[in-house]
Amino acid sequence: MPSKSPKESWSSKKSFILAATGAAVGLGNIWKFPYMAGDNGGSAFVIIYLICVVFIGLPIMMAEIILGKCGCKNPIDTMKNLAIEAKATPMWRYTGWIGSLSLLLILSFYSVVSGWSIFYLLKTSVGFFNNKTPYEITEYWNTFLQSPLNLLIWHSLFMFITMYVVAKGVKNGLEKASNILMPALFVVLILLAIYSSATGDSKKALNFLFSFDYHKITPSLIIDALGHAFFTLALGAGCMLVYGAYLPKKVTVSGSVVSIAFLDVMVAFLSGMAIFPLVFKYNLTPQGGPGLMFEVLPITFAQMPFGSIIGTFFFLLLLFAAWTSSISLAEPLVLLLIEKAKISRKISAIIVGCTAWVIGIGSLLSFNLWSDYKLFGKWTIFYINTDLTTNFLLPIGGLLFSVFAGWKLSQIKAREALGFQKEWQYKSWLFLVKYIAPIAIILIIAKAVI
Numbered sequence: 001m002p003s004k005s006p007k008e009s010w011s012s013k014k015s016f017i018l019a020a021t022g023a024a025v026g027l028g029n030i031w032k033f034p035y036m037a038g039d040n041g042g043s044a045f046v047i048i049y050l051i052c053v054v055f056i057g058l059p060i061m062m063a064e065i066i067l068g069k070c071g072c073k074n075p076i077d078t079m080k081n082l083a084i085e086a087k088a089t090p091m092w093r094y095t096g097w098i099g100s101l102s103l104l105l106i107l108s109f110y111s112v113v114s115g116w117s118i119f120y121l122l123k124t125s126v127g128f129f130n131n132k133t134p135y136e137i138t139e140y141w142n143t144f145l146q147s148p149l150n151l152l153i154w155h156s157l158f159m160f161i162t163m164y165v166v167a168k169g170v171k172n173g174l175e176k177a178s179n180i181l182m183p184a185l186f187v188v189l190i191l192l193a194i195y196s197s198a199t200g201d202s203k204k205a206l207n208f209l210f211s212f213d214y215h216k217i218t219p220s221l222i223i224d225a226l227g228h229a230f231f232t233l234a235l236g237a238g239c240m241l242v243y244g245a246y247l248p249k250k251v252t253v254s255g256s257v258v259s260i261a262f263l264d265v266m267v268a269f270l271s272g273m274a275i276f277p278l279v280f281k282y283n284l285t286p287q288g289g290p291g292l293m294f295e296v297l298p299i300t301f302a303q304m305p306f307g308s309i310i311g312t313f314f315f316l317l318l319l320f321a322a323w324t325s326s327i328s329l330a331e332p333l334v335l336l337l338i339e340k341a342k343i344s345r346k347i348s349a350i351i352v353g354c355t356a357w358v359i360g361i362g363s364l365l366s367f368n369l370w371s372d373y374k375l376f377g378k379w380t381i382f383y384i385n386t387d388l389t390t391n392f393l394l395p396i397g398g399l400l401f402s403v404f405a406g407w408k409l410s411q412i413k414a415r416e417a418l419g420f421q422k423e424w425q426y427k428s429w430l431f432l433v434k435y436i437a438p439i440a441i442i443l444i445i446a447k448a449v450i
């Protein structure tokens, strides 16, 4: 993404798709999807998540991008200017503030989890897991989490490399690299899914992930699925809005959005199929929580031929995907400081990086020294940042974008920016953002809270 001013634009539609896919595909697909599915009993979660992606996520993604395209500024000023233009209250700018808060909280834990991946990359690359039993590997994970200093080192390193790129504004190089590295990640995931299905209990895994059992649907499952759809598509926080702000006038968004969402879901499914066949083979519990990926995949790498090489590639590519996502989390915040506080990109990056780093420390201590500190006796800082932010703040942001695009934005502008080929496609989009998405989000949140 060009770094200086939103007036600069993407060189082409392809670079926009690449960057938006970079924001979407990340830890959410590979690390979070499997454990959310595991915690929520599998298939029921997967189906509800898919429904949320198609009927709520996709239309809101289009809405968020066209708002950026029409406003051409940071999320707060975009919402304010568009509201004034539409003769609505400038209070709409708070949508941008809510989004910024979500981005900051997500960035803080994202860096902690990416730090885990750096550590596991190093361990896998030296063959540390070779010949270890599944029991030893899971025990190792638990011991790792007990060391705050170790977690802090990797969290700091990841935050540094993210903010370095943002401060320097050298993202363009990264986007070029993702031309090769994203497909490579896809290939490695396919290999892992094939290996895991061939050697593990693929029947049980397929059953667990895809055979629909509506008895398992609960309000908390639905809110988890909704939140995950927002998280994985990078929605509701103004990140896609900023990407839309860089879109050249003539490029339309509807087609691109569908391909981004499709790729995103495929990566999550592949990750699920890389993990669950082995979970069932070794009688591990699917409810492994945030550690699931780190407990299961090293077992694969310990056993498969060329395991440490494939494992090293896997963690490298995962880190790359996490890096591009964390840059997209940080970029709108930095842009906001540059435009609002009129300070340099470098200083803005340092402020954002340090703030998220400090909040991240709270998350990493949730696994050891502060594990007993829980809000209302149940929520650790890590949980607040991962689950509550994702499940509530992002959908609320998305709800506001959706309502604004459906009810306030000039429909001539919306129609032009979307660029649907057929009238019924535009009409369906409008119906979804005006009624279905907002009502569904309100009902789901209300049901989860009451």
Ligand code: PHE
Pocket (backbone or CB within 6 Å): 023, 024, 025, 026, 027, 028, 029, 106, 230, 231, 232, 233, 234, 235, 237, 239, 325, 326, 328, 329
């Ligand atoms: N979509 C990213 C992932 O799945 C996370 C993200 C959320 C990135 C919100 C940007 C904004 O890992």
